[in-house]
Amino acid sequence: MRYSADHKAQTHDRIVKEAAARFRRDGIAATGLQPLMKALGLTHGGFYAHFKSKDDLVETALLSATEELTQVCEKAFANPQPLHSFIDTYLSPTHRDSPERGCPLPTMAAELGQRGQPSPITDQGVEDRLARLAAALHNAPNADEQSVVMLSTLVGALLLSRSVQDPQLSLRILDTARKALKQQADDVL
Amino acid sequence: MRYSADHKAQTHDRIVKEAAARFRRDGIAATGLQPLMKALGLTHGGFYAHFKSKDDLVETALLSATEELTQVCEKAFANPQPLHSFIDTYLSPTHRDSPERGCPLPTMAAELGQRGQPSPITDQGVEDRLARLAAALHNAPNADEQSVVMLSTLVGALLLSRSVQDPQLSLRILDTARKALKQQADDVL
DNA sequence: TGTACATCAGTGAACGCGCGTTCACTGATGTAC
DNA sequence: TGTACATCAGTGAACGCGCGTTCACTGATGTAC
Numbered sequence: 001m002r003y004s005a006d007h008k009a010q011t012h013d014r015i016v017k018e019a020a021a022r023f024r025r026d027g028i029a030a031t032g033l034q035p036l037m038k039a040l041g042l043t044h045g046g047f048y049a050h051f052k053s054k055d056d057l058v059e060t061a062l063l064s065a066t067e068e069l070t071q072v073c074e075k076a077f078a079n080p081q082p083l084h085s086f087i088d089t090y091l092s093p094t095h096r097d098s099p100e101r102g103c104p105l106p107t108m109a110a111e112l113g114q115r116g117q118p119s120p121i122t123d124q125g126v127e128d129r130l131a132r133l134a135a136a137l138h139n140a141p142n143a144d145e146q147s148v149v150m151l152s153t154l155v156g157a158l159l160l161s162r163s164v165q166d167p168q169l170s171l172r173i174l175d176t177a178r179k180a181l182k183q184q185a186d187d188v189l
Numbered sequence: 190m191r192y193s194a195d196h197k198a199q200t201h202d203r204i205v206k207e208a209a210a211r212f213r214r215d216g217i218a219a220t221g222l223q224p225l226m227k228a229l230g231l232t233h234g235g236f237y238a239h240f241k242s243k244d245d246l247v248e249t250a251l252l253s254a255t256e257e258l259t260q261v262c263e264k265a266f267a268n269p270q271p272l273h274s275f276i277d278t279y280l281s282p283t284h285r286d287s288p289e290r291g292c293p294l295p296t297m298a299a300e301l302g303q304r305g306q307p308s309p310i311t312d313q314g315v316e317d318r319l320a321r322l323a324a325a326l327h328n329a330p331n332a333d334e335q336s337v338v339m340l341s342t343l344v345g346a347l348l349l350s351r352s353v354q355d356p357q358l359s360l361r362i363l364d365t366a367r368k369a370l371k372q373q374a375d376d377v378l
Numbered sequence: 379t380g381t382a383c384a385t386c387a388g389t390g391a392a393c394g395c396g397c398g399t400t401c402a403c404t405g406a407t408g409t410a411c
Numbered sequence: 412t413g414t415a416c417a418t419c420a421g422t423g424a425a426c427g428c429g430c431g432t433t434c435a436c437t438g439a440t441g442t443a444c
Contacts (some may be wrong), residue, residue: 007387008386008387011387011388013429025303026303026304027218027299027300029216029218029219030218030303031433032429032430032431033430033431034429034430034431035429042387042388043388043389043390044389044390044431044432045388045389045390045432045433045434046387046388047390047431048431048432048433049386049387049388049431050387053432054430054431060323083401094389096323105348105349106298106299106348107299107303109299109348109349109351109352110216110295110296110297110299110348110350110351110352111298111299111300112300113351113352114214114215114216114219114296122352122353122354122369123353123354123355123358124350124351126349126358127358135222145365145368145369146366146369148346148361148362148366148369149342149346149365149366149369149370150344151345151349151360152341152345152346152349152366153338153341153342153345154345154347155348155349156340156342156343156344156345156346157337157338157341157343157345158342159294159295159298159299159316159344159345159348160294160298160340160341160344162299162302163294163298163299163301163311163315164311164312164315165303165309165311165312166312167215169312169315169316171442172337173337173341176334176337176338177337177338177341179334180334180335180337180338181338188264195421196420197420200420200421221396221397221398222398222399223396223397223398231420231421231422232421232422232423233398233399233419233422233423234399234401234422234423234424235402235420235421235422236399237398237399237400238419238420238421239420242398243397243398243399243400247387262390309391
């Protein structure tokens with residue numbers, strides 16, 4: 001059944017988007033290609049018309065997720081108080097409860113590190129994020145160092161808030177980290 | 190082949206220790222029971238003489254890892270400058286390169302959160318760690334908040350330093366976070 | 379414009395593999411007499 | 412002290428399952444005449 005010119009590109013994109021969501025929500029190992037294709041109304045055999053292997057999809061999906069996230073971040077950075085706005089978004093209960101649409105670092109960094117040959121997206125992603133934070137700090141004298149600490153705290157706090165069962169403790173982690181980071185940002189600027 | 194009185198307890202302990210190491214190094218899903226038992230010179234069938242299921246082992250191994258880690262932490266806290274000593278240990282290249290003997294949070298928090306029914310060890314572990322940090326801060330007025338930020342930064346920085354490929358960037362994350370946290374500790378005290 | 383053909387995205391059965399788990403068994407050692 | 416028996420930690424084949432991957436195929440549509 002031959003389809004219109006851009007049909008394949010559209011399907012390709014649907015697979016990438018769905019995979020990017022599942023990888024972040026469930027992890028790479030726990031995401032099966034069969035259920036993934038089924039969720040899109042397709043059969044698993046067709047997968048290999050789009051990707052060389054699961055690893056190929058992982059790389060493509062992670063790039064897509066990173067790119068998508070950069071745009072979400074830029075939206076926050078476009079607000080009047082860019083850093084405050086970004087910190088509020090990153091450490092919001094919404095972000096905590098929607099890993100499938102959020103930052104890949106807290107969900108996938110550990111698994112990517114454990115895999116045999118991790119893709120360079122982590123390095124590039126971390127460097128980009130650090131550079132973006134440093135820029136938002138208006139390149140203050142110690143902006144480079146502050147950005148490393150900030151990113152670590154952001155990722156760590158979100159990870160902890162997600163792994164804890166007690167809703168009160170989870171919220172306490174988010175709120176405390178959010179408040180402290182905004183204070184820290186003000187001190188630097 | 191009947192063994193001496195405490196032989197079974199010893200084998201049980203060996204399985205727990207090996208599992209605690211593998212779960213932290215490779216993740217839970219990637220750790221097979223067959224390879225695990227083989228590494229101990231046993232066959233996989235005997236596993237069920239010791240544990241009800243893999244989940245049972247996961248719970249036991251995580252408790253063991255947490256307990257073991259608490260002792261390592263206390264060693265650091267026993268030094269002249271307890272907080273500095275602890276921060277130096279946690280964010281050392283040694284800890285980064287030995288996840289199998291280190292803190293379970295950076296390696297396993299994401300996977301535990303993604304599992305269906307995570308054990309309460311995360312909550313208890315996080316609370317314990319927070320309380321220990323607050324105590325080390327001599328219960329300064331905002332020690333409760335500082336401890337949350339500290340733990341987030343510790344976990345986040347270690348996670349990032351592990352997931353990055355570039356050794357220079359990895360070391361930069363560790364060094365920067367270590368320096369900033371020690372400064373932060375001094376400010377509070 | 380109408381027909382024959384080529385294309386190729388998607389189908390679905392099949393593959394080998396390792397997983398967690400089960401189970402009938404073995405056989406060295408502690409215990410009972 | 413010597414012998415018969417019970418115990419039970421560990422053995423290893425087998426189970427069903429879902430995984431990633433392969434492949435001969437289908438059939439609607441674009442293209443050539």
